[in-house]
Amino acid sequence: MIEKRDIRALTKEELRAFFVSSGDKPFRGNQVYEWLWSKAAHSFDDMTNISKETRAMLEENFVINHIKVDQMQRSMDGTIKNAIKLHDNLVVESVLIPTDTRTTACVSSQVGCSLDCNFCATARLKRMRNLNPDEIYDQVVAIDQQSRLYHNHKLSNIVFMGMGEPLLNYNNVLKAIDMITSDEGLGMSAKRITLSTVGIPKMIKRMADEEVKFNLAVSLHSAIDVVRTRMMPINEKSNLDELLDALQYWYLKTKRRITFEYVVWKDINDQQKDANALVDYCKKVPCKVNLIEYNAIDDGEFQQASPEAIAMYVKALESNNIVVNIRRSRGKDIDAACGQLANKTT
Ligand code: SAH
Secondary structure (H helix, E strand, C coil): CCCCEEHHHCCHHHHHHHHHHCCCCHHHHHHHHHHHCCCCCCCHHHCCCCCHHHHHHHHHHEECCCCEEEEEEECCCCCEEEEEECCCCCEEEEEEEECCCCEEEECCCEECCCCCCCCCCHHHCCCCEECCHHHHHHHHHHHHHHHHHHHCCCCCEEEECCCCCHHHCHHHHHHHHHHHHCCCCCCCCHHHEEEEECCCHHHHHHHHHCCCCCEEEEECCCCCHHHHHHHCCHHHHCCHHHHHHHHHHHHHHHCCCEEEEECCECCCCCCHHHHHHHHHHHCCCCEEEEEECCCCCCCCCCCECCHHHHHHHHHHHHCCCCEEEEECCCCHHHCCCCCCCCCCCC
């Protein structure tokens, strides 16, 4: 038996060509493309303005590898965590985070993760595969639907802060963002999308060269190499200087400031010298800092720093005119917060 092709791996042009080669009009390709993306059809039978014969022909040749929301958990604070089953039965997670005025989708880019950040639950899962553009897109569609259903408005923001490292699945993540922002897809503004990365200099420069329109966040956690390497082994391959060089390049090209994500841990990076190093780093590139609350994952090696240490950071940053926000974690009761995504259901 010939394996059926994933129809959403085809570009619009390829789909149009397919219809021409089967004796139909190119326009049929446009119609089907619209069903597949902006209308997010789950099956060929949903395509009601396409003839029965054509739908049967599509069914014979292609599959729609639609994701399935396998389990949905709602947190006391309104956060929703979805366990998403992929066509090959692997599972990723995505999260809807509501605030008073907006809803944010936190989406995954890989099944598992190949990086070994030792404070992150996803790092305990090995990387199994990259997500395809349509699998990333579908997570956003599913959360948009949940936003409309539970919060009475459409999805407002997207962050690539779920499972995986988006810059190690570069092409598929960028293709997904293209469809999310395209009028042929969801038509969302790129300004409302943030890609979060451990910081891979080569890929940051490549993104800058491609003049992408979305925002960049970098998980920094320390501006001192030995400390950062201890938590994030990737820092050994490309250190803080190389990262800074790429970030300066990014700013030069895009004129958009970077967000640094930063957790302050007890006895690890909670001293004045740590805050001073962060201030020095921040002075070298336009940025703001989000201090994120630590979500304990298990063995107690990492503990949230004291409120005094956080206050010390805030003071150091603010007195140097660096914007700093304290980010409370959301959805902790259902393991939906940053770094807690590990395909664990309770
Ligand atoms: N690989 C990307 C995106 C996934 S992680 C990246 O590293 O940016 C999303 C954010 O959650 C990152 O800033 C990460 O550092 C942070 N994070 C990971 N584990 C955490 C934990 N246990 N508590 C709080 N934040 C965590």
